[in-house]
Amino acid sequence: MTGGTQGIGAACVARLAADGAQVVFTGRDKEAAQAVTASVPQTVFVEGDVTSEADCRRAVDAALEIGAGRIAGLVNNAGVSARIAFEDSTLADWNRIVSVNATSAYLFTRHALAGLRAGRGAVVTVSSIAGLVGEEGLAIYTASKAALIGLTQALALEYGAEVRFNAVCPGQIATRMMAKTLAIPGRREMLESRIPAARLGTPEDVAEVVAWLLSSAAGFVNGVAMSVDGGETAGFMTPETPSVS
Template identity: 35%
Template structure:
């Protein structure tokens, strides 16, 4: 057993950003607890990739919306390696419904989305906090520009990520100096998540529009977001309470207008 390797728990790490983060941490010398709630086949593929990169892993099924599952996820890591150095709260859900589609935004939608995106992140921190303190470790919450700019797939999702951002700031103050707490706030990500929500054609149109508007003219890949998460875990030793925007500059309000006679125009 490689007991000297640091240990990370990555929730929702079967696919997308979670899978990319688990693999990158494995490649950087970490052991990883891979978590999933439904996608077992994909989670096992993530586990295999991490082990091929030299990591030890533990695979844990559980929904972060359930406090008992959160405690079991943490215990699986502690039982295997007797430590937790980093917690990446990546598990998230949404419902795709524009503001006009009020019928899709009932109380059950709010409760389900908050249960995973906001309450689940808190429950994971609470379950892991003593181990993180012992390791002088860190938490990275995977939020969204939805919580900063008020744009996104639906009102419940936007509200849940805004709450997650506020909670990140509170926990950064409360858990210092032993634990650093930060969040990444991606914009559009090229992952199957949007395709499942709005279909292939809708996702392609969304990406094309994003590329036209965003100053850097590109969405993020899961690997782009994973790189930022891993930097916050391994390299940002004096960073806490940061809401790191990964939106290709969308928060700037779009590209600057091109005026004839200015540099870069004709």
């Protein structure tokens, strides 16, 4: 599990541990990681940078040691976002966002693949509804999340007889990443108004889907990009109009 110290990642760690999994998770926030390991049994924290191949190897090696060469599941969750007008963006912005969001998934999946094949495991990669539809001001983020869906589908075709690959695409989830957005007066209400479920999602909403996709109950689900968005991407919500009498 990458990015397991907060938000969706921490919720996934707790949910998978509740299912009896021994979870190895990564992150850079030691204090947050200690809070996770203190509250969730059967967890091992490996500090590191998900864009560093050496750090990725260390985390995968820890999982292989625990699993005696087998890995039952991998969750690629690490991610960053930045709302930047495309014309104001720089190559440094591109490299940072793509490295954390997409390159990390490549590195972890590549190094875990042998263990996943040995364990007949499954991979769930956390993309976003921004990987399915564009969003103004999020061109780089959108590109990185769309790349994860393409990677998922290609690997499902290449290794589907041994390892299942699926993606989840969260919508508006109330996490620390959204804190600044939600602090803007009226923004929460605006976001909820365009979601058929009439609420923001929680990290636990996403964790439930991740756990299911990793489980044998989803044994015939492969190559899917599953939205977890309360219906936001199902279509356009029609504003209420006054009745005509």
